Amino acid sequence: EIVLTQSPGTLSLSPGERGTLSCRASQSVSSNYLAWYQQKVGQAPRLLISDASTRATGIPDRFSGSGSGTDFTLTISRLEPEDLAVYYCQQYGNSPLTFGGGTKVEIK
Amino acid sequence: DVQLLESGGGLVQPGGSLRLSCAVSGLTFNSYAMTWVRQAPGKGLEWVSAISGNGDSTYYADSVEGRFTISRDNSKVTLYLQMNGLRAEDTAIYYCAKVAPTGYYFDYWGQGTLVTVSS
Numbered sequence: 001e002i003v004l005t006q007s008p009g010t011l012s013l014s015p016g017e018r019g020t021l022s023c024r025a026s027q028s029v030s031s032n033y034l035a036w037y038q039q040k041v042g043q044a045p046r047l048l049i050s051d052a053s054t055r056a057t058g059i060p061d062r063f064s065g066s067g068s069g070t071d072f073t074l075t076i077s078r079l080e081p082e083d084l085a086v087y088y089c090q091q092y093g094n095s096p097l098t099f100g101g102g103t104k105v106e107i108k
Numbered sequence: 109d110v111q112l113l114e115s116g117g118g119l120v121q122p123g124g125s126l127r128l129s130c131a132v133s134g135l136t137f138n139s140y141a142m143t144w145v146r147q148a149p150g151k152g153l154e155w156v157s158a159i160s161g162n163g164d165s166t167y168y169a170d171s172v173e174g175r176f177t178i179s180r181d182n183s184k185v186t187l188y189l190q191m192n193g194l195r196a197e198d199t200a201i202y203y204c205a206k207v208a209p210t211g212y213y214f215d216y217w218g219q220g221t222l223v224t225v226s227s
Contacts, residue, residue, distance in 0.1 A: 035213035037153075044203055044217040045145075045153065056215065088153055092212035096169055097155040 002026055002091050004100035014108040019076040021103045023089035028069045030093030036065055036074045039102075040085045048087075049074065081107055110134040110216045112204050117221030124194050124225070130187040130204030130218055138162065138182040141207035143214060144189050146200035146223075154200075157189065158207065172198075194225045 003026040013019050023034065032052040037045040047056045049065035052072055062077040076083055084107050089100040116128040130142070143158040157178040158167045166178050177190040187204050201222050205214035 033211055033213075037214075039153075044219050045214075046217070047208075047213065047215050050208065050211065050213050050215075090153070090155075090213060095167070097158075097212055099153040099155065102152045 001096055002029065002094050002098050004089050004091060004098055006087075006089060006100035006103045008103060009101075010104045010106060012106045012108050013076075013079045015079055015081055017079050019079055019083075019105060021074040021076075021087055021105075023067075023072040023074070023100050025070040025072070025091060027094075029072075029091045032068050032072075033091060033093035034065075034067070034072050035090045035092065036063075037088045037090065038083075038085045039088065045088065076105070079105070079107070083107075110206065112206065112216060112218035114202065114204050114218045114221040117202065117223045119224045119226065120194055121227050122195060122225055125190070125192045126194065126223060128189040128191070128202055128204075128221060128223070130189075132185045132187065132204075132206070135206065135216075137180075137185040140209065141212070142180060142187045143205050143207055143212075144178065144187075145203045145205055145214065145217075146198075147203070147220075148197075148200045151200075156202070158212065159187070191223070194223075196225050199223060199225050 034052045036049040039045040053065045086102045144156040159178045175193040201220040203220045204218045206216040208215040
């Protein structure tokens with residue numbers, strides 16, 4: 001099983017700041033099959049990024065994904081107050097499907 | 109609009125059973141694999157089970173293999189999760205989600221249904 005480790009656990013940013021969220025895999029993710037989700041309090045997760053770097057429909061371009069192999073990054077270029085949420089990575093290149101533990105983004 | 113609506117959650121005693129349903133609208137249901145993902149209170153996401161579009165192939169996490177059964181009725185555009193032998197650690201919000209056409213990531217999610225296993 002691929003274990004995904006997300007860091008930091010909590011990220012505190014001011015509006016307009018750039019945020020970098022990390023997702024590290026215990027072994028290489030096949031074909032860079034990695035997705036990112038945003039989950040706001042009391043809501044279901046929402047797909048942001050698939051295939052490590054492809055934004056989902058309707059996702060603002062301030063969200064971008066990058067990386068390959070075992071190291072992946074979600075970048076929020078200019079934080080908006082509505083970006084307050086927990087962000088999860090998920091790999092789908094290997095069975096079983098696994099999620100990271102999440103990074104909570106706080107607004108300063 | 110694609111909509112997924114879960115139902116069937118509730119309080120059940122350890123060892124008991126529960127069947128969750130997920131009614132889907134706004135898409136050609138039998139064209140897509142579907143999945144269940146759960147989230148224990150205050151915890152992260154855990155993939156539980158998935159099923160192919162025609163229902164012929166099913167997949168389970170080790171933690172539920174042999175206790176949970178995923179199924180679908182394409183004529184009723186509904187996904188199911190039969191949960192037997194429930195344990196306290198199965199307590200969670202259970203989300204149904206649609207599997208994307210190009211890979212096993214999840215592009216549409218329901219709002220979830222809470223399952224509480226407690227005596």
